[in-house]
Amino acid sequence: MRLAIQHETTYRYESPVQYSIQQLRLTPSNASGQLVRQWHVEAPGKLDTSVDAYGNTLHTLVLTRPHCEIRLRVSGEVDTLPLHDGRLGELVGGVPLEHFTCATRLTEANDGIRALAGETGALDRPAGLIELADRIRDCVAYEKGATEVASTAADALNAGKGVCQDHAHLMIACCRVRGVPARYVSGYIDGGDAPQTASHAWVDVWLNAIGWVSIDVSSGEFASDRYCRIAQGRDYDAAAPVRGTRIGGREERLQVTVRVNADALQ
Template sequence: MLLTIRHETVYRYTEPLTYTIQQLRLSPRAEPQQRTLDWRITSSGVHHPFNDAFGNLCHMLTITGQHNEVRIVAEGSVVVAPLHLGRLSQAGEFLPLVFTVPTQLTQPSPAIIDFAHRHLIRAANSDNLLALATAICDAVAYQSGATLVTTSADDALRLGQGVCQDHAHLFLACCHALGIPARYVSGYIDPGNSDHAESHAWVDVWIVQPDFSGWISVDVTHARFASDVYCRLAIGRDYDSAAPVRGVRRGGGSETLSVRVNVTATASDQ
């Protein structure tokens, strides 16, 4: 599948800033199932590329001098190959156990541990993981604006509402409660006819089955395996370690954020 993507992020401020620094994870990962045909990130300031601890291609954006707006546009095209049952062919650089460490956003609470034991009662396999995803969607209804990027898995479970990152965090917390390696994925999706955003979050889970051992990619929000309409930007332990844009500023007063993402999928013979 050929995915044509445009992602615009605009920060506007009521007072001038004198300095902005942003860490950008806005470049598709180099992985066997996806190939970047062209990609560019445009903004004011200076970009310095680097690879973070999880092998994600990042850029450090710095803007000096007075400015009232920060506009970042990432756009390009990526060819993604079909995935059989969400299976990834690359194991990666790290031992899977690296992704059994809970974070502040994915710490299993007693309620999550109970939820995990009720909905993932056997060893991790493809069917069980989709069943867990379905249970999470039933317990945490998709509701845009219901939570913040600082909302933990336990908070989302108690609230009963959230978005894709909350579904991913709760899924990770359930896996960690049972010692199953799982990692957070940020990226883009062609949402089709759904009302979900093109900017998306899902999970990779390490499974050991008679016919396959490795990572499988699960879209918790849609309770399905990731496929060739998913473009992967970054992996990490949670949103904080895979966020598309994070940073700090000096000055600016009040901030207003506007994000527009458009993903178009077309059949590809490349």
């Protein structure tokens, strides 16, 4: 499948920002089931390129002149292939598996998460991951705007509602309680009749007999050729598409538009 992707992020500020630095993880890489045909990132300044510890392409934007707006535009095409039961296989990024068993602020387990993790059967096969994903959705209904970007897995479980980021963090937290390596994935999906889901988050789980298995908790299915992965890490903070800090600006307004169009490969 060929995915044509357009992503625009605009920050507007109430007063001029004197200094800002943004870290962009907005560039896909060639990986299992994914081939980047073309990709372009446009920003209002020079982008310094590097690769982070997880193998993600990282662009750093530093603006030292006063500005009231930052507009980031991304566009490109990626060819994708189906993944059998979400199987990626390889260990991308060179980070030891043990790193993905350690809790983070966003995936710290409380009593509720430990109970949820204990209610699911074996997590050594793909079917067990689907069972856990279904259980998570039973506990946390999808509701746009129900949580914030800084909300934790425990926050979402306590509220009983959340979005794909929360579902992913809960899956990761449950896997880590069971000693199973799991990592967060940010990217895009062909949402069909639900274009608002085009910017998405899902999870990779390591199964010893298989390798990495990619699963979309919010839909209860394995990630496959409708998905374009952009970045991976221990949680959202490590794989966020855009993160930054600034001096000045006062109130901030954010506008994000993402479009994904899919065509079958000939």
